[in-house]
Amino acid sequence: MTNILAVLAIFSGLFFFLSGSIGLLRLPDIFTRLHALAKADNIGLAFIALGVIMLESDILNNIKIVIIWLLVMAASAISSHLVARHALREHRSDD
Amino acid sequence: MISEQLLYSLAGIGLFGIGLRATLLHHMLIPRLLALNVCGAGVFLIFITIAYAGAESRPDAVPHALVLTGIVVAVSATAMSLALGRRLEALNDE
């Protein structure tokens, strides 16, 4: 039962990863691309981490996975901000 | 099924070849250094493939230690070459 739920979670995560990467490829400019990326970073990894937690029985490792997920969430927010700000500034200097 | 050892060692040799050829062909510093790092990565990959002993058994620790040393030395050498290149540019500008 746990296994089925875990696989289900991992595949939902995969769906977000794949749509994130397709969005990164297909969307027209950097800001929309960052928006697609955030789906993969936040929800995609969250589901995969959830699935792995279900399969992993050691509590310390589970805590580690949760920390990894929190880190990636924070990192994704800040990276998106920095990249978008960089893009804005470069764009302004072209005018 | 092809053995994963063969596959990864072929990749290592390929990486080595691609990197070496580009190192010799480029004459600008940064592309050359990037290529040299690719070449080095190929050698590391070959070492680790030889250390790998299949899915069940534990890999050989000696090549792992060697490659770990190699990675740190490679990054130091890269930093040094970049500094040398920058100095050279500054001298040429004068």
Add this chain to the structure above:
Amino acid sequence: MISGSDLTPILTIALLVALNLLLLSLFIGLIRAWLGPGVEDRFSAILLVGTGGVAVLLLLAILLQLEALYDVALVLALLAVVGTVALTQSEKSHD
């Protein structure tokens, strides 16, 4: 420890399929790194590969029964931030 006995063949196959799809997603993202056109587009692709790398490492930790890979995933998540900051803070000095 990872609950090794739970790793049934069907679960292994499911995880391997997920691993391959994840790699496909990384590949799609890397096309954007090749195409560019802007620095930001390239780096958003690197961000995706960083997060995808974390996910791949989590799955590999279960599949290969190597606990140490959680540490690698943690380190990768931490270092992805440093990489982005290095990129966005070091721009060409406009004259």
Add this chain to the structure above:
Amino acid sequence: MIELLWSVFDLSLVLLLLALAWGTCSTRDVMRAVTLFIAMGLLLAIIWARLKAPDLALAEAVIGAGISGALFLSAIKDYPSTITVSHRTPVLQGLINAFTLALVILMSWAVWHGLNMSDGIRLSDQVVAQAPVSGVSNPVTAVLLNFRAYDTLLELAVVLTAVLTVLTLNDRRYSHVVSSPLLQGMTHWLVPLLVVTSGYLLWVGAHAPGGAFQAGAMLAAAMILLQLAFPSRRQQFSLYLVRFLLVIGIFTFVVVGIWMLLLNDVFLAFDPDWAGTLILIIETMATLSIATALALAYLGGRPMGWEEGARNNSASTENEGAG
């Protein structure tokens, strides 16, 4: 079925790796080359994990994806953005191709023999057999810090030499970047986290993947992050301390080595009872040295007031603000 899926995974990893390597080496756009190189570093970390080398995956994640990337990114700041095509004559190009091909064939032959070698002394068996007397249970750490301690000592010397060259040649780079408040806010929790992880990797290195190099690189990443987030802040630390940290690793190593020479008549031969403690001391000091060296290497030269720091440290902090 399982084997087939593993093969598909391996094959895609390898093809992706080769494509990235080819892209890095053949593109004319510097930025594209560096980005693909960083991606290759990330992919290599996955490959080391796949080949059951977590020690290397850790090092590659920090160095390949983090520090080398940061080094190249700061180097291309004032670099022409297009790579000019090679001026090599056709004859020379042919020679280069022939030489590469010859080396690749030679290497394939050597690797083929390496893979098929079944008899002879396997070093891994010896490492496993001797592990109990090394003082640590992680075989990679045992090789690095005990069985092949000479190599590691000389490696620290290589790192020190490289960073001394960097310091001799240039003044540090300056960045004219306005930092983001969000980034500075993040730095307040991320840097402590990086330092704690570094300490964890150092400690865990005795019995699981980790150790001085990974920990040192992690600490260097923390220093680089601080530098990037607060580009205009004057250094709050003494340059004496920096010099001290730069040499402490190799100094401790040599002192322990000579101590063992006096005790056991062999340079760097640790007593089994003491080995664990000695290795931890050496590794801690080496971590500090490696971190300082990599962070200074990232700066690309002497920090502000480096020379004055040697002569009169207290005065230099007052003077350097204008420079």
